[in-house]
Structures are given as structure tokens and as C-alpha cells.
Amino acid sequence: MPSIDVYKLITQIVNHGDKLLSNSKRSLIKYLLPIEKSFGYYTGNKAEFYDPQEDQIFYRNFKVDDEQSRIDSINYINGRIDYYNRHCDEQIKKGILVRNEYSKIPHLYEWALKLRLSPPIIDHTTDFMARNSIALIRTVDDPYVYKCGMKMANDDFVPRFNKMIYDYLIALTKGKKLVPQNTLYNPILEFEDWFMSSGIEIEKTPSLTNGLKGTKQSKLPVIFEVDDKTASINLKPSIKANPDYKRWYQSPIEAKIINLIENDALDNFIHDCRFKNVNKINIKKLSKKLNCSDKTAKKMIQLHAPYILEL
Structure with a gap:
């Protein structure tokens, strides 16, 4: 069985860590939803980082269909980010920079996929998402899930991904009958409804955790999928380390x-x-x-x- 931290994936799906959401992991998990489709995250051809200290943009181009060039580009940018963070820490120690004037910049994702969640069927979840302006797009970063996305098309990937999450939730219940107040009650209903409404039998669906043995290479794997709407949008194709910075x-x-x-x-x-x-x-x-x-x-x-x- 492949090594995969399903709980970590779940926290990424519910967007725990979003600065706009102060909710705990536990309170967010009750809004967990199955995925509807998955897309490539690295469908552009460039990784970039704007260094505020040097007022300079560092970038590396890569080929979308060349994994080594993609990884090399990301490693280069992450190296520049490390240098920036170390430099700022040194300036803080010397009293040149004030701590509240500096925010550590995280690395670029190395194994990311974009996911579109299935719209919720439960009113409470719908209300929560509307109230907090939560969109249905998520990014997950996991080497094994990415590897699956390199080989599978959405028709295979999505049911198997959802089955992986569903199996994990069911295992956590240990056969206990849940009531609506339980954290996992609504998520399990959402996943079961997704399978039923999709005409897919849960029991006969393999999980991503079953491994890739025997899986045929798709001609259009998930990592190359681009949302039709996104494809029609005039956006510069790049992965930015600090996308919120006004410099962009x-x-x-x-x-x-x-x-x-x-x-x-x-x-x-x-x-x-x-x-x-x-x-x-x-x-x-x-x-x-x-x-x-x-x-x-x-x-x-x-x-x-x-x-x-x-x-």
C-alpha cells in the first residue's frame, strides 16, 4: 500500500490554514466535500518569485511535459525563497528589519493538483460556504496523489480519490452509528450521495490507496487537464511564490x-x-x-x- 497521509489531504481540501478562516480543523472537516474534477496545477511554463528585498523577479521556465524541468524550476525558486527568508531573519537579528515588517514566504508546491469540489447537498454546508465566500477550487500537494494524476484521467482518478477519502472516514467511525451532531455525519452523507448520483457503486470502486499496479497510462492524464473556462482566460501562465504581492x-x-x-x-x-x-x-x-x-x-x-x- 502506498504511503499517503489522508488526514493531511483532508485538511487541504477543507482549506485549513486559510488566513480568512479561523475555524479549527475539526470544525472545518464537517464541511468536507467529494471532488467533482481535477486539473493540472503546472499547466503554465514558468515558476516565479518576487523578492521584495531586492525588488527583483526570479523565474525559471519549464516544459509542461518534462517532469525533471518542472522539478528543477521549482527547486530553483524554492532555493531563492530560502535565501530571502534567511536574509530577512539575519536582518531581524541585527535590528535592521522589524519582525512585523516581514512575513516568511512559503515554498512553491512541488506535487500539486487543483481540485474542483462537488457542490454540497446539505443546506448547512451551503450556507457556511456562502457566508464565508468559500469557492469550490482547492489545491492539494502530495507526491503519491500527483503520481496518480500523472497516469490517470479524471474518469478513473475522481472516483478513486473520493473512495480513498470515504474509506478513511468510514474507518474512523469504527462501525458506530453517527448522529447529525457528529463531525463526520455530513461528510459521509455527501460522499455517499456523490457515488449514488454518479451511478457508481462504492463497494466496487477501488481506492487510490490500492496502488497503480495494472493502471493503464491515460492519453490525457489529470496533470494535463485544463478547465475550459480557465483556458479561455487571459492569464499569464506561471506559478507564483507570493501571488498576493502587489508587484504582480x-x-x-x-x-x-x-x-x-x-x-x-x-x-x-x-x-x-x-x-x-x-x-x-x-x-x-x-x-x-x-x-x-x-x-x-x-x-x-x-x-x-x-x-x-x-x-
């Missing part, structure tokens, strides 16, 4: 638009910015929601998500 964007408005796009949340965001009788964007409403001018709102949509204006 023309304005905070652009940063917000890109963040919505990358989290598959743009369509929901603009849902109430359409004319009632015509399925067209009301730029004035959108600009008010973005807190910018009509001209800026239209420019950002034209630049990064032109399909929105074509609907």
Missing part, C-alpha cells in the same frame, strides 16, 4: 479579478451584476461591487476574462 498586478482591482478567476468564483461574483431581461453584464453594477470606475472594471474583464462580456 496593475492594481488591487486586477488582483481581486485574478483571485476570483483562479478560485473559479468569478461567475458567482458577477451573478447579480447582469441586466434582468438580457444576459449581459451591467458594468456600472460591477464597478460598484469592485469599488472602481466603469472604465477600470470593463478593462480588467476584457483583459482577463473576455468570455464574460461575450455571454
Whole structure:
């Protein structure tokens, strides 16, 4: 059986560690959802890091279909990040830099996949996600899961991934009958409903933890999958170490638009910015929601998500 930390995967899926969510792991796990589809994370051709100390962008290009070049690029950028973090720590010790002026920059993910969660069927989960503006896109970073994504297409990967999580949840219950107040009650219902509504028998579905022996190489594995909507968006194809840094964007408005796009949340965001009788964007409403001018709102949509204006 392959080595895989399923609990760690679950915490990534429920987005524990998100600075906007102060909830504990336990309270977030009750909102755990099955996945609907998976996509490649490294579908661009560049890894980048902006060093605020040197005011310089470091980057390495890589070939999407060349694993060694991808790993080499990420290792180079992570090395630059290590240098930056060490340099800042030294400056703090010398009193040159104040601690609250510096935030440690984490490494780029080395084994990441993007996941789209299945929309919840339980009202309580739906309300929680809406209240906290939680999108359905997640990123998981695990070498074995990535290896599976290198070989399997979504038709195989998604059911086996969901079965892996489901088996783990069931094992935790140790055969006990749960009540709605239990943390795992809703997640188990969500996974069981996903299998039923997908017409897939849980018992006959192998788990990812069964290994890859006998699995045929797909012509379109998960790591090369690109969401059709994402593919139509004009975004610079790169993996950024500190994507929230203002240096990458023309304005905070652009940063917000890109963040919505990358989290598959743009369509929901603009849902109430359409004319009632015509399925067209009301730029004035959108600009008010973005807190910018009509001209800026239209420019950002034209630049990064032109399909929105074509609907």
C-alpha cells in the first residue's frame, strides 16, 4: 500500500490554514466535500518569485511535459525563497528589519493538483460556504496523489480519490452509528450521495490507496487537464511564490479579478451584476461591487476574462 497521509489531504481540501478562516480543523472537516474534477496545477511554463528585498523577479521556465524541468524550476525558486527568508531573519537579528515588517514566504508546491469540489447537498454546508465566500477550487500537494494524476484521467482518478477519502472516514467511525451532531455525519452523507448520483457503486470502486499496479497510462492524464473556462482566460501562465504581492498586478482591482478567476468564483461574483431581461453584464453594477470606475472594471474583464462580456 502506498504511503499517503489522508488526514493531511483532508485538511487541504477543507482549506485549513486559510488566513480568512479561523475555524479549527475539526470544525472545518464537517464541511468536507467529494471532488467533482481535477486539473493540472503546472499547466503554465514558468515558476516565479518576487523578492521584495531586492525588488527583483526570479523565474525559471519549464516544459509542461518534462517532469525533471518542472522539478528543477521549482527547486530553483524554492532555493531563492530560502535565501530571502534567511536574509530577512539575519536582518531581524541585527535590528535592521522589524519582525512585523516581514512575513516568511512559503515554498512553491512541488506535487500539486487543483481540485474542483462537488457542490454540497446539505443546506448547512451551503450556507457556511456562502457566508464565508468559500469557492469550490482547492489545491492539494502530495507526491503519491500527483503520481496518480500523472497516469490517470479524471474518469478513473475522481472516483478513486473520493473512495480513498470515504474509506478513511468510514474507518474512523469504527462501525458506530453517527448522529447529525457528529463531525463526520455530513461528510459521509455527501460522499455517499456523490457515488449514488454518479451511478457508481462504492463497494466496487477501488481506492487510490490500492496502488497503480495494472493502471493503464491515460492519453490525457489529470496533470494535463485544463478547465475550459480557465483556458479561455487571459492569464499569464506561471506559478507564483507570493501571488498576493502587489508587484504582480496593475492594481488591487486586477488582483481581486485574478483571485476570483483562479478560485473559479468569478461567475458567482458577477451573478447579480447582469441586466434582468438580457444576459449581459451591467458594468456600472460591477464597478460598484469592485469599488472602481466603469472604465477600470470593463478593462480588467476584457483583459482577463473576455468570455464574460461575450455571454
